[in-house]
Amino acid sequence: MASLKDLRNRRASVQNTRKITSAMKMVAGAKLKRAQEAAEAARPYAERMGRMLGSLARSMKGQAGAPALLAGTGKDQTQLIVVITSDRGLCGAFNSSITRRVRQLARRLRDEGKTVRFLCVGKKGRDNLRRDYSSAIVETVSEVGRKQLRFGEADAIAGKIAALFAKGEFDVATVVYNKFKSAMSQIPTDLQLIPFAPGEEPKEAAAGEGARAAYEYEPDEKEILAELLPRNLSIQIFAALLESNASEHGARMTAMDNATRNAGEMIRKLTLTYNRTRQAMITKELIEIISGAEAL
Amino acid sequence: MASDKVEFELVSPERLLLSDLVDMVVVPGSEGDFGVLPRHAPLISTLRPGVIRVFEGREVKERIFVAGGFAEVTPERCTVLAEEALPVGDIDASAVDQELKDLGEDLADAKTDEEKAAIAKRIKVRQAMRAAAG
Numbered sequence: 347m348a349s350l351k352d353l354r355n356r357r358a359s360v361q362n363t364r365k366i367t368s369a370m371k372m373v374a375g376a377k378l379k380r381a382q383e384a385a386e387a388a389r390p391y392a393e394r395m396g397r398m399l400g401s402l403a404r405s406m407k408g409q410a411g412a413p414a415l416l417a418g419t420g421k422d423q424t425q426l427i428v429v430i431t432s433d434r435g436l437c438g439a440f441n442s443s444i445t446r447r448v449r450q451l452a453r454r455l456r457d458e459g460k461t462v463r464f465l466c467v468g469k470k471g472r473d474n475l476r477r478d479y480s481s482a483i484v485e486t487v488s489e490v491g492r493k494q495l496r497f498g499e500a501d502a503i504a505g506k507i508a509a510l511f512a513k514g515e516f517d518v519a520t521v522v523y524n525k526f527k528s529a530m531s532q533i534p535t536d537l538q539l540i541p542f543a544p545g546e547e548p549k550e551a552a553a554g555e556g557a558r559a560a561y562e563y564e565p566d567e568k569e570i571l572a573e574l575l576p577r578n579l580s581i582q583i584f585a586a587l588l589e590s591n592a593s594e595h596g597a598r599m600t601a602m603d604n605a606t607r608n609a610g611e612m613i614r615k616l617t618l619t620y621n622r623t624r625q626a627m628i629t630k631e632l633i634e635i636i637s638g639a640e641a642l
Numbered sequence: 643m644a645s646d647k648v649e650f651e652l653v654s655p656e657r658l659l660l661s662d663l664v665d666m667v668v669v670p671g672s673e674g675d676f677g678v679l680p681r682h683a684p685l686i687s688t689l690r691p692g693v694i695r696v697f698e699g700r701e702v703k704e705r706i707f708v709a710g711g712f713a714e715v716t717p718e719r720c721t722v723l724a725e726e727a728l729p730v731g732d733i734d735a736s737a738v739d740q741e742l743k744d745l746g747e748d749l750a751d752a753k754t755d756e757e758k759a760a761i762a763k764r765i766k767v768r769q770a771m772r773a774a775a776g
Contacts, residue, residue: 387657394653394721398686398714497655564673564687573688574712577725584655 350627353620357613364609370436371602378529378595384495385526385588392585399578401561402571403542413568415508415575418541419517424461426484426516427451428507428539430523430586431471432594433488438601440524440532440594441470447534448475448522463516467503467587484510491591500584507583508576511540523586524593530600532593539582542575648680649719650696652706654727660706666697667720669713678720685715691770693730694722705730707774709767726767733775742768 348356403416429448431441448471452462464479466472466486475483485506490499507519519540524532563570650667652660668677670692676685689711696704709726745765752758 384656388655390651390658391653391655391723394651394714395712395723398712398723402686500655561684561686564671564685570686570688570712577712581655 348619348623350620350623353616353623357616357620360609360612360616364606364613367602367605367609371599371606374437374595374599374602378592378599380494381588381592381595382526385585385592388585388588392581395574395578395581399542399574402563402567402574405561406567406571413572413575415511415540415579416542416571419514421517422460424463424516424518425455426463426465426507426510426519428465428503428519428521428583429467429471429475430521430590431466431468431474432590433469433490433492435470436601437594437598438604440597440601441468441474443532443534444522444524445471445474447536449478451520451522451536452479465503465507465510484515491587495584495587495591497580497584500587501580503587504576504580504583507539508579521583521586523590524597526589526592526596529596532597537582537586539579542578646680648678648682650678651719651721652694652724652727653721654724659724659727660696660704662696664696664703665699668695668697669720669722670694670708671713678715681717682715682720684717685713687713687715689713689722689724691767693774705774707733707771709771728771730774733771735772735775738768738772738775742772 406416427448429444431444435441448464452464455462462479462482464475464483466475466483467488467490469486469488472483472486472488487503487506490503510516511519518538520536520538522534522536525535527533647663647665648667650660650662650664651658666677666679668675669687670690671687672690673687675692676687689708691709692707694706694708695702696706707728707730708722708724711722711724713723714721742765745761745768749758749761749765752761
């Protein structure tokens with residue numbers, strides 16, 4: 347049986363752990379709020395960009411000479427997967443749910459005889475994938491949005507992807523990230539970046555702002571598309587990073603909340619054992635004294 | 643009421659900067675400035691670095707510098723997707739001068755054509771910013 351001192355030490359150590367986890371929970375909660383606000387603030391831009399690009403893409407459909415970012419290379423042999431994870435752990439299943447999904451995707455593509463490559467954003471994704479796919483990782487970007495996520499960072503990543511695409515390093519690019527639903531739940535999502543897949547025509551377009559196809563373009567459609575598409579790539583990545591960032595803090599908050607609660611439970615049990623042991627010792631000592639006195 | 647006003651929205655990647663009903667906006671399109679009044683024909687245009695002027699009646703209510711981006715105009719609405727936007731009053735002329743100087747040095751150091759083109763583009767933006775500050 348553990349001595350009183352051992353029990354005391356163990357209890358103290360669990361108490362310290364609980365202090366740390368509860369502090370981390372607070373920090374994650376504060377960061378979550380900010381990250382969520384940032385994600386919401388960025389939504390209008392992405393929405394309007396999607397709307398504009400959608401109508402352009404539809405008007406360009408079927409025409410020859412569409413830019414490669416829209417039309418693709420006509421192949422889907424080499425696939426690039428952009429894996430967005432966090433740099434730091436202690437956030438529950440946040441990173442493993444992403445890498446699991448990426449692995450599934452990679453296995454399926456390989457079974458179809460395709461080449462898979464990875465671009466990792468965040469150290470945790472790289473660490474996990476390095477074991478099996480070390481040669482397929484093209485590049486790793488880390489320390490993204492350490493303080494606050496800026497659009498410039500997303501732009502830099504998009505620039506890297508666009509450069510790889512221009513060199514013909516891949517045909518199709520997909521990003522896998524955690525979509526923020528609530529602090530409790532994040533949904534691993536994948537989204538095709540290149541070639542650009544326009545969404546369905548919005549329903550209100552038919553009724554509301556009628557003459558959607560009758561836009562005038564200045565300069566012409568092709569030039570606008572040539573500027574809009576790389577921009578859209580950055581925006582999509584920015585949105586994914588923001589969602590992932592909010593998800594990370596949400597996941598960490600939940601994980602740390604659980605850890606704090608578990609530590610509390612452990613402290614309760616240890617305290618109980620400690621008190622029982624202490625009482626047993628006192629009783630034992632008393633019995634020794636009494637029986638000693640009786641023997642006289 | 644709403645029909646003689648334009649719904650003007652200015653959005654940057656990070657947030658919605660401005661959303662307002664205004665009488666007219668003048669936008670620096672890449673092929674020349676254009677004014678948007680209510681019932682303007684649908685138009686999509688790229689922007690050059692320059693100043694957006696928001697009109698209330700005959701007065702300029704706000705002047706906002708944009709580094710580039712896109713504008714979408716419909717009869718009811720004018721949406722500007724800006725790359726970088728800053729009210730003209732907030733431009734720090736001396737900081738821009740300093741940046742221009744640094745960029746000039748960078749341009750001299752740049753090796754590849756790509757780098758040079760990227761820096762030249764940034765210089766153009768700063769120059770336009772400086773001109774806007776007056």
